[in-house]
Amino acid sequence: MSDDPTRPPAALELTGFSAYHGSVAAAKDVSLRVERGSAVGVLGPNGAGKSTLLLAVAGFVRTTGGVSIGGQVADRLSPARRRRLGLAMVPQERAAVLELSVAENLRLSWLTGRRATPYEEARTSALDIFPALAGRLGDPAGNLSGGQRQMLAVSRGLMATCDVLLLDEPTAGLSPKLISELVDAIRTLNERGITVLLVEQNFSVVERTCSYIHVLNGGGIVWHGPTTGIDRDSIGDLYSGAGRPQPPAPATPGRVREPRVPPETDRAVPARSGEPEGT
Numbered sequence: 242m243s244d245d246p247t248r249p250p251a252a253l254e255l256t257g258f259s260a261y262h263g264s265v266a267a268a269k270d271v272s273l274r275v276e277r278g279s280a281v282g283v284l285g286p287n288g289a290g291k292s293t294l295l296l297a298v299a300g301f302v303r304t305t306g307g308v309s310i311g312g313q314v315a316d317r318l319s320p321a322r323r324r325r326l327g328l329a330m331v332p333q334e335r336a337a338v339l340e341l342s343v344a345e346n347l348r349l350s351w352l353t354g355r356r357a358t359p360y361e362e363a364r365t366s367a368l369d370i371f372p373a374l375a376g377r378l379g380d381p382a383g384n385l386s387g388g389q390r391q392m393l394a395v396s397r398g399l400m401a402t403c404d405v406l407l408l409d410e411p412t413a414g415l416s417p418k419l420i421s422e423l424v425d426a427i428r429t430l431n432e433r434g435i436t437v438l439l440v441e442q443n444f445s446v447v448e449r450t451c452s453y454i455h456v457l458n459g460g461g462i463v464w465h466g467p468t469t470g471i472d473r474d475s476i477g478d479l480y481s482g483a484g485r486p487q488p489p490a491p492a493t494p495g496r497v498r499e500p501r502v503p504p505e506t507d508r509a510v511p512a513r514s515g516e517p518e519g520t
């Protein structure tokens with residue numbers, strides 16, 4: 242948790258957070274902060290520990306260190322209790338009950354979620370973001386294309402009427418058109434005050450949605466900084482931990498988003514162990 246009592250609580254905050262498969266730490270000493278209504282990206286090579294980190298935040302993996310959701314300490318809470326605090330996760334597998342219809346899948350997520358918003362309202366709100374699903378409500382989820390199933394997976398997260406959405410590589414395998422739709426959807430979520438922690442391999446998606454990124458490798462954060470101004474050619478250096486801060490590039494309207502971070506934290510810094518890292 243933040244040491245500064247005057248700072249409003251983050252939507253999500255990890256402090257010295259480690260996550261274990263058995264006795265092996267797949268995410269190590271991760272500290273990060275995600276402000277309400279912002280999107281923060283986690284990039285890194287295969288096996289870096291990104292999915293494990295999200296699963297651990299959602300409560301499915303043994304952890305040490307601190308996790309708080311909306312200012313509430315959640316370290317020891319079950320996944321269900323974390324959902325009630327407003328956390329939802331969309332795993333990499335595009336989870337849906339394939340035998341149930343699209344509408345039934347949405348209803349199921351609402352029933353097992355926080356029900357902070359009436360069902361009809363939550364459904365209208367989700368379909369507003371993914372209109373392609375509106376015409377498929379009666380179809381079995383198993384009949385959807387991969388991209389449509391991804392939209393359904395994100396909609397299911399929204400039906401839980403969440404405040405914080407964890408997205409694990411939501412654009413994997415999608416066409417450029419569907420990726421653009423998903424990018425727009427993430428921006429819309431932020432505009433509605435929903436916070437997003439986005440695991441991605443696709444830097445372009447992170448660049449278009451996130452104000453801040455953390456690069457994970459070998460389970461630890463090897464670099465973090467604002468997204469604006471990162472030179473695409475330096476991504477390999479960031480992955481290897483050899484990244485150097487880049488001078489901020491002038492924002493190009495419509496292409497690069499203005500950073501949402503406060504000016505005093507608008508700087509790129511190689512990560513040091515134990516250092517709080519945030520937006």
Ligand SMILES: Nc1ncnc2c1ncn2[C@@H]1O[C@H](COP(=O)(O)OP(=O)(O)OP(=O)(O)O)[C@@H](O)[C@H]1O
Binds near residue numbers: 267291292293
């Ligand atoms: N259920 C598990 N049991 C044991 N080890 C696991 C398990 N799941 C993942 N691991 C190991 O934890 C490490 C991190 O895996 P993780 O899936 O979190 O990485 P990732 O960054 O999400 O990779 P990718 O981008 O390929 O999905 C890897 O070494 C992996 O082999």
